[in-house]
Amino acid sequence: MxxxxxxxxxxxxxxxxxxxxxxxxxxxxxxxxxxxxxxxxxxxxxxxxxxxxxxxxxxxxxxxxxxxxxxxxxxxxxxxxxxxxxxxxxxxxxxxxxxxxxxxxxxxxxxxxxxxxxxxxxxxxxxxxxxxxxxxxxxxxxxxxxxxxxxxxxxxxxxxxxxVMAGLGAAVNTGQVGRGDSLAVIGCGGVGDAAIAGAKLAGAITIIAVDTDPRKLTWAEEFGATHTCNARETDPVEFIRSVTDGYGADVVVDAVGRPETYRQAFFARDLAGTVVLIGVPTPDLMAPEIPLIEYFGRGGALKSSWYGxxxxxxxxxxxxxxxxxxxxxxxxxxxxxxxxxxxxxxxxxxxxxxxxxxxxxxxxxxx
The missing domain is CATH 3.90.180.10 (Medium-chain alcohol dehydrogenases, catalytic domain)
Incomplete structure (x- = not known):
């Protein structure tokens, strides 16, 4: 009935x-x-x-x-x-x-x-x-x-x-963050904070939160971020490198899904590091212009995360x-x-x- x-x-x-x-x-x-x-x-x-x-x-x-x-x-x-x-x-x-x-x-x-x-x-x-x-x-x-x-x-x-599963899974399943790794998350809403929580669970040592809203950066710290960067005040790529011995993070999660944040994620990772796109782009957005030699020279992996x-x-x-x-x-x-x-x-x-x-x-x- x-x-x-x-x-x-x-x-x-x-x-x-x-x-x-x-x-x-x-x-x-x-x-x-x-x-x-x-x-x-x-x-x-x-x-x-x-x-x-x-x-x-x-x-x-x-x-x-x-x-x-x-x-x-x-x-x-x-x-x-x-x-x-x-x-x-x-x-x-x-x-x-x-x-x-x-x-x-x-x-x-x-x-x-x-x-x-x-x-x-x-x-x-x-x-x-x-x-x-x-x-x-x-x-x-x-x-x-x-x-x-x-x-x-x-x-x-x-x-x-x-x-929560989308963010946590982006870090743990897609990015495969592990013990001793470094992770940076660009965009610290619910999905980004879930990636931070997942990285903490997985044993990441350095967890960097990037956002333009101080309130969100405070929330990110509650989930396990060890460093925070207000992207309105500080270049996030340079900041991420500065707290990872100049190398960049092992895994960078783009939880925003815009060309400018994806470019930041690309250049903020270590050589052979991983970029994970979890932020959903709108259909009109195009990938950022990055010289092809940068893809070759940096190695690593560029991944999209489906439902974590x-x-x-x-x-x-x-x-x-x-x-x-x-x-x-x-x-x-x-x-x-x-x-x-x-x-x-x-x-x-x-x-x-x-x-x-x-x-x-x-x-x-x-x-």
Whole structure:
């Protein structure tokens, strides 16, 4: 029997989001309905609202979520009603060329629910990243549900669904930061700070935070930055070299995704060092002009990080365990908790750099 729930919808490009009645169908084969307990407000949701992803309006926003499996469809073997899960948007298929090569973290054919959620008048909704979790309940592919320890509050567990995992994974999985290494992060919002937290976990000795906002640099120190650089006042390339014996960092993460920050990352790394791009560029931006000899002469690697190159079934439970052990401060990412009808205000605060994460609470008992 289909259910009616409240959800946050972007009806048209650039218009304020609204809380609408959403029709959630019964789960079909390979699907699950999840009662959402908490969902983080991510920049990607704003990109959807502003038409920066595609034009498949209306969108059911929200994707950084945790909740309880309410029901499952036929053929779902490893999930049951009552399971506590973090939702992911890269549910691996197990059959594409990446999966067959034993690299499911790069799955090229990830799974989403086959059925559509709709508005009351039957208008089909496009769920953000195949999830649509700014809603009391949502329909997803069963593979998008990753079981984690239920002792972790939903408002922190859900953050692994996007921003925290993207940043932490960029440092640890993509950049492969290790013991004794140096890391520089350009752009210290939630994703950049997650890269800093990941580097600290991995044993990096020198962790450099670069931003133009003093408030964000203070936050970065709380996550483990050993040095900070205000790029409005100091050349970040020269600063990074100055605190790495003149060589540059072993790994530099660009969490902004602009030509000028990518150029800084390129020249701020050590010879044979690694640049990791995790900030999402807009389609109009072009790569910076860098002499080809610089690519050859510096060696190393230039990488882009997809979702922190994570494997949710492996990485989400591990990160939750690290949080419960007091080693991964997920709670520090939560600046405020809000209701469904406060998302436009959260977008404004995010643009102004006033928050790391606003988190929508749909079940306050799980906060």
């Amino acid at each position: 289909p259910q009616q729930v409240r959800g946050v919808v972007a009806l048209a490009e650039g218009e304020p989001v609204t809380v609408e009645t959403i029709i959630v169908p019964e789960p079909g084969p390979g699907e699950a309905v999840v009662a959402i307990q908490a969902c983080g407000v991510c920049h990607t949701d704003l990109h959807y609202r502003d038409g920066g992803i595609n034009d498949e309006f209306p969108f059911l926003l929200g994707h950084e979520a945790a909740g309880i499996v309410e029901s499952i469809g036929d053929g779902v073997a490893d999930l049951a009603p009552g399971d506590y899960v973090v939702l992911n948007w890269r549910a691996v298929c197990g059959a594409c060329r990446a999966c067959r090569r034993g690299k499911p973290q790069y799955c090229f054919d990830t799974c989403n629910a086959e059925q559509a959620m709709t508005l009351e008048d039957g208008t089909v909704l496009s769920p953000a990243l195949g999830i649509g979790a700014f809603a009391e309940k949502t329909l997803v592919a069963a593979g998008q549900c990753t079981k984690v320890n239920p002792e972790a509050p939903a408002q922190v567990a859900g953050l692994l669904g996007c921003g 190159d994570c494997l949710p079934s492996r990485d989400f439970p591990t990160c939750i365990d690290l949080y419960l052990q007091g080693r991964l401060p997920l709670d520090k990412f939560v600046t405020e908790t809000i209701a469904l009808d406060q998302i436009e205000s959260a977008f404004d605060k995010m643009r102004a750099g006033e928050v790391l994460r606003s988190v929508v609470l749909l079940d306050p008992a799980r906060s």
